[in-house]
């Protein structure tokens with residue numbers, strides 16, 4: 001089974017470094033980031049988990065719960081945690097799922113057999129408070145992810161969930177946004193009181209409404 005954008009994130013119960021997780025209950029009303037890594041005691045994964053631990057306050061600020069996963073057992077996760085703290089200067093401060101039976105990996109399609117028949121690839125799922133999948137990313141084992149980019153996408157998703165706008169290429173918070181094409185100019189006059197520029201009838205830019 002695989003999941004697609006707009007699907008309800010599959011629910012599950014699985015062991016983690018912070019006790020058993022009933023996923024939908026654990027998410028509550030928060031946004032969520034579920035991400036997999038190939039294996040414990042590997043160098044790139046060690047840097048990724050340290051990075052996410054350091055960024056935890058940024059996820060908290062955005063009301064986002066983060067949770068990692070690999071197909072290693074809980075004992076390995078626990079033994080590896082001290083290496084992460086020692087080498088990355090940040091202790092794990094979010095749960096790591098121990099998906100040794102591949103329950104969650106299979107539900108989400110995190111194992112890509114032509115890349116590796118055993119281990120999960122580097123998947124990322126951003127899940128909204130409605131439990132729907134808002135973003136999916138798939139990276140190979142050899143490339144560590146840019147978690148600043150994940151935060152940037154969350155900023156865009158949270159903005160565009162509240163306002164009838166989209167964000168352009170390489171957008172960062174504070175940059176101008178784009179008014180979605182389904183909004184007429186008459187409606188835009190009301191919705192975007194800061195004004196807007198009509199570059200083309202289908203391309204109208206406006207200052208970020210929440211900045």
Ligand code: BEZ
Pocket residue numbers: 038039042043044045046141142
């Ligand atoms: C790593 O996390 O360092 C890694 C994992 C699997 C293959 C290559 C690198």
